[in-house]
Amino acid sequence: MTARLTIIGAGLVGSLLATLLAQRGFEVEVFERRPDPRVQGFLGGRSINLALAERGLNALRQAGLADVVLQHAVMMRGRMVHALDGSTNLQRYGVDDTEVIRSVSRGGLNILLLDAAERAGANLHFSAGLTNANFDAGAITLAGHDGVAREHRAELLLGCDGAGSALRAAMSRVADLGERIEALGHGYKELEIPARDLPSLALGPGHSLAGMTMERFALEPNALHIWPRGNYMCIALPNTEGNFTVTLFLPNEGTFPSFATLPDVPAARAFFETQFADALALMPTFDRDWAAHPVGQLATLYLDHWHLGGRALLLGDAAHAIVPFHGQGMNAGFEDAVELADLLAAQPRDPAAAFSEFESRRKPNADAIATMSLANYIEMRDGVADPRYLLKRELAAALTEHAPTHFKSHYRMVSFTSVPYADCLERDRHQNALLDALLAGRDRLEGIDLAAAAERARRELPPLPQGC
Ligand code: FAD
Numbered sequence: 001m002t003a004r005l006t007i008i009g010a011g012l013v014g015s016l017l018a019t020l021l022a023q024r025g026f027e028v029e030v031f032e033r034r035p036d037p038r039v040q041g042f043l044g045g046r047s048i049n050l051a052l053a054e055r056g057l058n059a060l061r062q063a064g065l066a067d068v069v070l071q072h073a074v075m076m077r078g079r080m081v082h083a084l085d086g087s088t089n090l091q092r093y094g095v096d097d098t099e100v101i102r103s104v105s106r107g108g109l110n111i112l113l114l115d116a117a118e119r120a121g122a123n124l125h126f127s128a129g130l131t132n133a134n135f136d137a138g139a140i141t142l143a144g145h146d147g148v149a150r151e152h153r154a155e156l157l158l159g160c161d162g163a164g165s166a167l168r169a170a171m172s173r174v175a176d177l178g179e180r181i182e183a184l185g186h187g188y189k190e191l192e193i194p195a196r197d198l199p200s201l202a203l204g205p206g207h208s209l210a211g212m213t214m215e216r217f218a219l220e221p222n223a224l225h226i227w228p229r230g231n232y233m234c235i236a237l238p239n240t241e242g243n244f245t246v247t248l249f250l251p252n253e254g255t256f257p258s259f260a261t262l263p264d265v266p267a268a269r270a271f272f273e274t275q276f277a278d279a280l281a282l283m284p285t286f287d288r289d290w291a292a293h294p295v296g297q298l299a300t301l302y303l304d305h306w307h308l309g310g311r312a313l314l315l316g317d318a319a320h321a322i323v324p325f326h327g328q329g330m331n332a333g334f335e336d337a338v339e340l341a342d343l344l345a346a347q348p349r350d351p352a353a354a355f356s357e358f359e360s361r362r363k364p365n366a367d368a369i370a371t372m373s374l375a376n377y378i379e380m381r382d383g384v385a386d387p388r389y390l391l392k393r394e395l396a397a398a399l400t401e402h403a404p405t406h407f408k409s410h411y412r413m414v415s416f417t418s419v420p421y422a423d424c425l426e427r428d429r430h431q432n433a434l435l436d437a438l439l440a441g442r443d444r445l446e447g448i449d450l451a452a453a454a455e456r457a458r459r460e461l462p463p464l465p466q467g468c
Pocket residue numbers: 008009010011012013014031032033034049050051052128129130131160161162163164165166167188247296315316317318324326327328329330331332333
């Protein structure tokens with residue numbers, strides 16, 4: 001057995017990794033900067049949610065947690081696109097309800113994972129933020145909320161401390177990790193559509209409890225809502241309590257509209273009245289939310305190196321923070337956790353080899369999902385309303401049906417399979433070229449011989465992996 005493993009950060013990835021490693025018999029210590037959310041309640045108390053897709057769910061399955069998480073999730077069948085005139089259109093994500101994504105509460109999921117980590121035997125320490133590491137001495141420095149610094153022995157460090165990772169900073173002081181941060185130039189603000197206040201009706205015939213609960217949602221519950229507006233957009237994800245978390249994505253600077261041109265609540269409200277009138281009508285706390293919630297920043301983080309020999313390794317956002325437009329950051333981090341736990345369990349005496357293998361397996365995939373996430377912003381904010389995009393989508397759906405062994409839409413590969421991200425990107429380049437060739441000079445599907453197109457897909461594209 002190796003020495004103790006020390007995880008920095010008990011967010012989504014750190015707490016899942018702690019669970020997986022403890023379940024494999026490792027001795028695990030976890031240090032988290034914030035206080036224990038199970039004791040203090042969430043900081044800010046806001047419900048923020050995330051989309052969980054197959055990769056993340058698969059990782060939770062490995063930890064034995066998929067069923068319990070699904071009980072606290074809201075199914076999203078597709079994207080509900082809200083046009084400027086208030087009309088809506090559901091674009092299904094998958095072929096049927098076996099292909100859906102789920103909206104889960106970040107705070108709720110974190111609490112569930114912390115409980116699981118403790119049950120599996122991990123030792124969790126809260127209000128203990130890493131401030132420095134001495135890799136040669138095998139020691140770390142931690143600061144509590146009292147500001148008092150403490151030293152701790154830690155030979156093997158696993159950095160799950162997020163995009164602003166303190167472990168990454170400590171590693172960078174002794175080695176060049178080749179860090180590059182590319183700011184998106186767009187920020188985000190979180191708002192809320194609360195649940196409807198229903199009169200407490202007696203449960204008469206035809207009124208199931210579930211039905212009553214669904215009526216609390218002010219918008220279709222089983223969808224990811226999106227208001228694409230060209231250079232910017234709003235989205236809304238449902239929470240089990242009947243409310244929606246709304247996120248506005250907008251350029252930071254530049255001509256109207258940007259965050260810089262919305263200096264106060266009246267300006268923001270006027271902007272929403274012209275661009276998101278239907279959503280604004282459902283946001284009674286808009287003014288308060290706008291004033292209270294900060295603008296979050298978005299960036300992609302690239303590193304050439306994720307580890308220092310067998311002493312320290314970064315994973316999750318600490319290694320590869322991405323923009324959120326594919327809803328894959330947590331999913332990718334969960335895949336990391338499973339991969340690392342398996343590699344360490346297979347060679348417990350050689351962490352350097354496990355870390356190096358982890359980096360060579362995961363880095364191409366991290367780069368690929370970074371690229372696809374950036375591309376999805378363009379696609380989401382103006383593509384989903386573009387006739388050319390819709391035509392391509394339609395042809396892709398037809399080919400999926402006629403050549404299921406060789407063609408699967410980019411979105412479905414990423415969200416509903418565990419085909420490595422790098423393979424998804426590579427396959428999609430070929431698929432896209434085929435779609436463009438088939439659609440050249442056309443503005444409708446009529447006239448395309450689908451049987452011949454499917455034959456061409458089978459001839460030109462490599463077969464999809466088994467069970468996909
Ligand atoms: P984090 O969740 O950031 O956790 C890091 C933890 O480390 C925190 O608990 C923090 O307190 C702790 N920490 C920080 N510094 C220290 C320190 N010095 N010492 C000790 N502990 C420390 N992903 C999806 O899959 N689906 C989505 O729909 C989705 N939507 C998103 C929407 C937005 C607006 C954003 C910004 C991101 C979204 N993501 C989504 C990405 C997702 O949030 C991240 O990929 C995920 O949270 C990464 O998990 P992590 O554990 O690596 O980092």
